[in-house]
Amino acid sequence: MEAELKDLLNDLHTLKISLLDPSCQALVNKMQSRIEHLSKMEKLGNNQRSKIKDMSAEVVDSNPYSRLMALQRMGIVDNYERIREFSVAIVGIGGVGSVAAEMLTRCGIGRLLLYDYDKVELANMNRLFFRPEQAGMTKTDAAVQTLSDINPDVVLESYTLNITTVQGFETFMSSLTNKSFRPDKEGCGVDLVLSCVDNYEARMVVNQACNELNQTWMESGVSENAVSGHIQLLVPGETACFACAPPLVVASGVDERTLKREGVCAASLPTTMGIVAGLLVQNTLKYLLKFGTVTPYLGYNALKDFFPTMEMKPNPQCSNAACLERQKEYTLAKPARDAAARAKMEAEPLLEPEFLHEDNEWNISVVDDDEVQDPNASSGVADLPEGLVHELPSADEFQKPFISEETSNSVDDLDELRRQLEALNS
């Protein structure tokens, strides 16, 4: 629009020169000032931020990365700026995928690959991200428009296609393997695939692609009644793949398409979808930037605010051939993995606690949750003001009944356990 207004001004200038009548000239002058005003308004509306070469931790209002780089000073993340090296593919730019894309964009992710074939409709307005004026645009185009305005530093690749078609799948696979963004990267061209689709068929396609490419991915979903959802981490060969443990509706042999009827639509809420997107991207950040615990499976029941977790090992009878291949590789690599883990443990001596700041004017100290598990232990009591005790158990105590020691060790040691059991029985 800016260019068009400039052309108009040039035309008026030409016209003015060839005019002799003073009243006509006055009219042209008025029109010139009108257009100048329009140009000014247009510039104000396009007050976009310029690209930023290096992420800075400087605390000034104009730095969009200050609150993210602060994660380093707070001791949460070792090297936040590494986020610029990562590529994340998001399949499905709907109620969950679009919000996940916006969160990663605002976090300054290096590159986003977006896949969807659908168009924005007013019926999508009960979820975050898309705006009514984008109705009619493809979801990928609308997403690129919004995301590039929010953060021009992110490299956006948009694929308007259906991954469940033959041609769509081919483009999907070749886009995932393209390494032009970081030619030195091992494995695939992306660091993580996020599945944010709304049907079983598309999930099975993502599963197939990731099993073939040995690519770690995360799956997400929201129930048709809008009040529950889940996220799940899938590492080919190491965890269950999507075909190892199909959902109940599939295991019971009902064709998903017969469940959908004309004129009936699923319910959805911006809350549930926003929460699931948040949990998904939080797990993504923990996975990429190596902090906290990456959760293998997290459910969300909105009616009761209940958040179940679990772990799923691969199914040795999985129907997916690529999954069986990855399982074999994972088992074969076990001795090397164990040796590497031992070497790492031996190389890292027990570290003395280090002080990050020499001066500590306010006597601020970070207390590990583990240290205050027992409210009667002297160290714990010392950190609480007089008269206050911990009402709830710490996160560690709470998690115990869920993931028992036996489940955590699991498959790898099963043979060993069986041997011990047989020795006891004999």
Next chain:
Amino acid sequence: MEAELKDLLNDLHTLKISLLDPSCQALVNKMQSRIEHLSKMEKLGNNQRSKIKDMSAEVVDSNPYSRLMALQRMGIVDNYERIREFSVAIVGIGGVGSVAAEMLTRCGIGRLLLYDYDKVELANMNRLFFRPEQAGMTKTDAAVQTLSDINPDVVLESYTLNITTVQGFETFMSSLTNKSFRPDKEGCGVDLVLSCVDNYEARMVVNQACNELNQTWMESGVSENAVSGHIQLLVPGETACFACAPPLVVASGVDERTLKREGVCAASLPTTMGIVAGLLVQNTLKYLLKFGTVTPYLGYNALKDFFPTMEMKPNPQCSNAACLERQKEYTLAKPARDAAARAKMEAEPLLEPEFLHEDNEWNISVVDDDEVQDPNASSGVADLPEGLVHELPSADEFQKPFISEETSNSVDDLDELRRQLEALNS
């Protein structure tokens, strides 16, 4: 801008009539078509949706409420359209408050009251909602701009003020008591106050206002290291108020302001803030539309995906005089409350299960979680495909260790319990 372009076209028309030179006329024709093109583009950019009088459940792409009204057909909400009667006040339009406002706007809430005194900065761009081109605008103005585009049906009231000042507090109080939106409403002019502020002082002000007005509110917060947060329901007289149980940092007597140092800023993440906003608005919807369980307190630890819950009863030695008043009223109203509860129970006979749909072509049935608690019970097994069992306990079993029967009954029966104990001891 549309009006300005129309004026330009009129000017050109006048000019053309007074011109005789054909080359000048050709130039004017060219300019006319340029401006017509600009008008067309402008209209496309302003493709805003019009207001909608009644919420419809019709499943068409152009209906922004179809997926929300579907909550009724799914049996989650009795009457979704009631949401249009409710007013919600949001104090603090930052990383949590702005997302909460957007979620409620997309849900079609009746009226939103927004309070903030701050301006949008590029440093806020690592959280959802605000766009870089809004930098420099007040948060309230920018929010009204975005929200009214998203859903013109919502009545937006914006208050650019600091509620911790004397004048700000007065305006805050009078805005909460204003009943012009729904003159028949009992109590205050709003149905819920959401506190989304980032400091203790502002929380205490919201607490004071809500205790004085006997107004239910919800509090939210995110930690300075960005990886934990919480939401809390506060019902004056019935639950702990914010002064009943102050946070540790305050209980230990440290002045909050001394903790903040020049050039040091808190970390923040769009994930954590989006999740806390989602949990807050989900609890708001459950409270207003009466479905599921409204959670009294829900914590979120992002590093471990741990979600603690608890309940807090009011402190009879609370330092807040208005809180003590509300506690007294609540205790005095106990007999009436008990009688009402008894009457309600007697009036509602045990209902026979009703069938919503006469025809059930696909044999779809809703299974209550409670019915499949025991995987060995015949009813539970019958609902699962052969060979599958439930891996995890149901939500009910899980919740038991958290909120024990004794805690749930609590204060009201404390005297009774003490009497029983004394009788046993004597």
